[in-house]
């Protein structure tokens with residue numbers, strides 16, 4: 084059983100996926116962390132972020148391990164844990180360029196499809212491309228200002244700078260970010276996190292919530 088939660092940048096995907104996964108007693112999977120890891124490793128190696136051949140060779144030489152858990156995903160390369168470094172503004176600024184590379188998308192998709200079910204998968208194209216057969220699909224939105232105000236609690240930059248960066252990331256991610264035709268779209272703007280989690284849980288078909 085797979086539940087997909089897609090949406091625009093900082094719309095609450097990972098927080099909502101975590102809450103839903105905890106309620107269901109299953110892990111959630113953050114696909115964005117795989118794109119973020121590819122970006123961080125590329126930056127650290129001094130690679131051009133649009134050089135798919137070099138990036139893929141580097142990723143294959145440094146295999147990562149994604150640990151999907153309900154309370155938060157962790158990423159390791161060998162003995163080094165990268166999790167805390169994946170949400171920096173530097174990675175935010177480069178990740179959409181890396182995610183635009185078809186070779187990198189194929190690398191991410193293969194890792195996601197190899198994961199054992201059940202899980203909640205969050206990202207941009209979980210319901211459309213990676214898991215079109217998912218049992219339930221959701222797509223989260225909120226205005227750029229609301230998202231920037233929420234994110235400002237986690238980043239050193241001010242709200243206008245964060246809003247500009249989110250809007251630019253949304254623009255670069257447009258191709259892979261459309262809601263699936265069978266996804267329930269939720270505007271999280273007027274809702275608390277618990278209300279969004281409750282809305283998702285209340286919409287799950289019985290066969291999905293029972294596992």
Ligand SMILES: Nc1ncnc2c1ncn2[C@@H]1O[C@H](COP(=O)(O)OP(=O)(O)OP(=O)(O)O)[C@@H](O)[C@H]1O
Pocket residue numbers: 090091092093094095096097098099115233234236237271272274275276277279
């Ligand atoms: N409905 C909500 N009400 C208030 N705050 C929220 C809500 N949903 C999420 N948040 C907060 O907004 C911030 C961004 O949420 P989160 O990191 O889950 O978004 P995301 O879509 O996974 O982000 P990204 O696309 O950058 O990975 C977090 O601080 C989270 O606690």
Ligand SMILES: Nc1ccn([C@@H]2O[C@H](COP(=O)(O)O)[C@@H](O)[C@H]2O)c(=O)n1
Pocket residue numbers: 092093096114115116118119178179180182183205206207208209252256259
């Ligand atoms: N399914 C996905 C997930 C993510 N991306 C790209 O990764 C970036 C970071 O994702 P977050 O969910 O952590 O914000 C995102 O901006 C996309 O460029 C993707 O393309 N597809």
